[in-house]
């Protein structure tokens with residue numbers, strides 16, 4: 001995987017401990033303490049520059065949000081958005097989704113968002129897809145009963161392999177749209193990638209699945 005980590009970005013993230021949690025393992029089992037209000041916790045994995053997570057936090061003050069992103073040079077832009085809006089219900093973690101079980105207790109998270117995840121189209125890289133069964137197992141271990149994953153992408157191949165992966169894992173499909181922007185779905189918050197691809201006319205695929 002291409003590394004996009006930069007020392008200046010790490011320094012900036014460290015300057016805002018109220019928004020960027022540097023030792024998330026310390027909050028395991030007590031994420032309520034990191035927020036002003038005890039309310040449902042939704043996380044986005046691969047949050048990028050934070051357009052979605054900050055938009056969701058603004059639109060839904062009744063939820064808490066955590067954006068999780070590996071690349072510090074990207075997540076700093078999400079931090080800029082949070083600083084600008086002074087949002088109390090969103091935090092950032094500059095960590096790898098592989099390690100989520102180190103940071104959250106089973107049942108601490110109510111919903112996982114995966115938006116425009118890297119497609120890893122080659123079969124030999126399938127295990128790196130964030131909807132691969134090993135990742136579904138990680139999410140199951142931090143979500144509560146009937147926890148949900150909401151997934152959207154412009155990549156039809158990734159969408160199809162993800163639907164297969166959800167089904168093989170025994171998950172229940174509760175919503176599907178094969179053309180989100182030409183549907184009656186309301187309340188969509190766009191991500192950076194979504195803005196880029198939809199403006200070029202790409203179709204956006206979206207689904208919601210639930211653990212049984």
Ligand SMILES: C[S@@+](CC[C@H](N)C(=O)[O-])C[C@H]1O[C@@H](n2cnc3c(N)ncnc32)[C@H](O)[C@@H]1O
Nearest residue numbers: 046047048069070071096097115116191192193
């Ligand atoms: C294609 S970008 C999409 C960004 C954003 N969600 C959007 O829609 O604009 C995928 C992002 O996922 C991040 N990512 C990939 N694998 C990850 C992992 N295992 N843990 C955390 N972030 C990851 C990448 O660094 C990248 O920023």
